Amino acid sequence: MEMMQPNMEYSRAAEAVLSVVIPAYQEGGHIRSSIGVIEAVLTEHEIPYEFIVVDDGSKDNTWAELKILTDTNPKVTAVRLSRNFGKESALCAGLTYAAGDMILVMDADLQHPPELIPEMVKAWREEGIDVVDCIKNSRGKENPFYHACAKLFYRLLLKTADIDLENASDFKLMDRKVVEAWKQLPERTTFFRGMASWVGFERKQLRFDVAKRVNGRTKWSAYRLLRLAVNAITSFTSVPLHCITILGILMFIGTTVIGIQTLYMKFSGRALNGFTTVILLQLFIGSAIMVSLGIIGIYLTKIYQEVKGRPRYLITKCIKGGEKK
Ligand code: UDP
Ligand code: MG
Numbered sequence: 652m653e654m655m656q657p658n659m660e661y662s663r664a665a666e667a668v669l670s671v672v673i674p675a676y677q678e679g680g681h682i683r684s685s686i687g688v689i690e691a692v693l694t695e696h697e698i699p700y701e702f703i704v705v706d707d708g709s710k711d712n713t714w715a716e717l718k719i720l721t722d723t724n725p726k727v728t729a730v731r732l733s734r735n736f737g738k739e740s741a742l743c744a745g746l747t748y749a750a751g752d753m754i755l756v757m758d759a760d761l762q763h764p765p766e767l768i769p770e771m772v773k774a775w776r777e778e779g780i781d782v783v784d785c786i787k788n789s790r791g792k793e794n795p796f797y798h799a800c801a802k803l804f805y806r807l808l809l810k811t812a813d814i815d816l817e818n819a820s821d822f823k824l825m826d827r828k829v830v831e832a833w834k835q836l837p838e839r840t841t842f843f844r845g846m847a848s849w850v851g852f853e854r855k856q857l858r859f860d861v862a863k864r865v866n867g868r869t870k871w872s873a874y875r876l877l878r879l880a881v882n883a884i885t886s887f888t889s890v891p892l893h894c895i896t897i898l899g900i901l902m903f904i905g906t907t908v909i910g911i912q913t914l915y916m917k918f919s920g921r922a923l924n925g926f927t928t929v930i931l932l933q934l935f936i937g938s939a940i941m942v943s944l945g946i947i948g949i950y951l952t953k954i955y956q957e958v959k960g961r962p963r964y965l966i967t968k969c970i971k972g973g974e975k976k
Contacts, residue, residue, distance in 0.1 A: 663752070663776050669693070669700045669768075669824075670751030674741035675759040679712035681866040682759055683720055686727070689757075689765045696769040702727040702972075704759075705745045708735035718970065727972040733965040739841045739879075740964040742821070746830055748969075755824045756843075760864045763822035767859055771824040774855050781829050781852035785822040788860045797876075804880045812887035814848050822859070823847060839957055842883045849887070885953050892950060895943040902939060 671689060675682055686702060693700045704727060706714050717729035730744055742756060753775050757763040763785065771783040805817040821843055825833075832850045871879075884891070909928065916922045 663779070665697070665776070666699055667752035667776070668750070669698050669772060670703060670749035670754045671700060672703045672705070672742065672745035672749050672754060672756045673759050674705050674707055674738050674745060675709065675713055675717075676707040676735060676738070676741070676870055677709045677711050677713060677867060678759040679709065679716050681761075682713055682716050685759055685761050685865065686720065686724075688761060689768070690726075692765040692768055696772075698769065698772055700726060701749075701751060703745045703748045704729050705741040706731040707738065707741040708732050714968075721970045721972045725972040729968075729970045729972075730966055731968040733967045736964045737875075738821075739843055742843050743841055743963045744966065746834065749830065752827050753824055754827065754830050757822050760867065762862050762864055763820065764859055764862055767822075767857060768824075770857060774857075775824060775826065778855065779853060780855040781826040782847065782854045783824040784848075784854060784856050785820055785859050786856050787818040787820050788858050789818075797873075800876075800880075804884070807884060808845075808887065811884075811890035812845075814845055814887055816844055816848065816883075819844050819848070820859075820861075826852070828852075838886065839959075839961060839963055840882055840886065840953065841963065842879070842886050845883050845887055881949060885949055889950070891946045895946060898939055898943065902936070 671693075673686075678685070682704070686704070690700075690702075702724075704717055704720075706717055706729065708731070714729075714731055717727075717731075720727050721729050728748055730748060732741060732744060745756070746754065753772070755768065755771065757765075767785060771785070774780040774783050805815075808814050808816055825847070829847075829850060829852050832852075833846060836846055836850075909932070913922075913928075
């Protein structure tokens with residue numbers, strides 16, 4: 652595999668271009684105004700920029716709005732995926748189009764405050780930071796059950812894969828070389844936050860308060876969140892598979908103890924009143940086997956998907972701003 656030159660340095664001068672990558676799904680109502688707000692911040696701080704907006708197969712007027720935008724704004728590139736592939740895939744598509752010296756990833760709904768961008772760019776320019784991670788100050792108002800699930804998920808990832816994603820967000824500024832390294836990772840099912848942490852490099856954290864969504868509503872249903880969590884865990888750790896082995900060993904120890912007891916009862920002529928044990932054991936073994944098979948199944952599906960080697964996304968249209976189509 653072709654790797655980047657480790658010492659390849661890009662100019663970190665004031666004229667370095669910032670590529671802003673924005674995935675957008677059903678954001679037609681506010682996408683143009685959101686970009687306007689971000690653009691105002693960039694112009695005010697004299698940061699050269701380009702926008703890559705990826706329409707993740709929206710069914711509303713997002714693409715029409717993006718078309719209007721590219722007609723009038725030469726700095727916007729609009730890419731449309733052939734269907735809704737999900738945010739992770741949309742991000743991948745956006746990153747391959749980004750041509751700047753530094754690349755910023757943010758949401759279309761202004762939940763990631765644009766006022767933070769100048770500070771991120773400053774860290775990249777002046778402190779030689781390669782990745783600026785923006786950490787959520789609090790998760791905002793949330794259902795307590797979701798909150799508990801999220802906590803469990805982060806704890807599991809930290810303990811088993813040594814990846815700390817608590818309060819991490821997809822609001823990141825990355826140096827070109829980090830994105831190049833990220834693009835070399837071959838997996839088909841991606842988990843951006845995890846992979847962006849896995850690559851390493853000089854990092855810095857900034858904190859921000861999650862703003863309220865400007866318009867529309869979140870697209871993350873409980874099911875989609877669960878799918879993302881399972882995907883993240885199976886991508887970064889095989890500890891659940893080892894748990895099965897440990898469970899097996901514990902079961903074996905238990906079986907030996909109960910086996911001896913059963914034999915003792917039989918030989919001392921006191922057998923027959925052991926039905927409770929039998930039933931409990933049956934239930935326990937049954938469920939343990941089911942869970943174990945399930946975990947193996949999840950990893951197997953993952954291998955199956957990777958082996959198929961399908962592309963992460965398909966693009967139907969791409970309009971570079973200024974070019975008439
Ligand atoms: N998004 C996407 N594809 C999807 C779902 C979401 O590209 O299938 C984008 C969405 O347009 C937004 C970002 O991902 O720019 C975050 O989505 P959302 O605001 O719904 O999530 P939340 O902020 O609630 O986590
Ligand atoms: Mg949002």
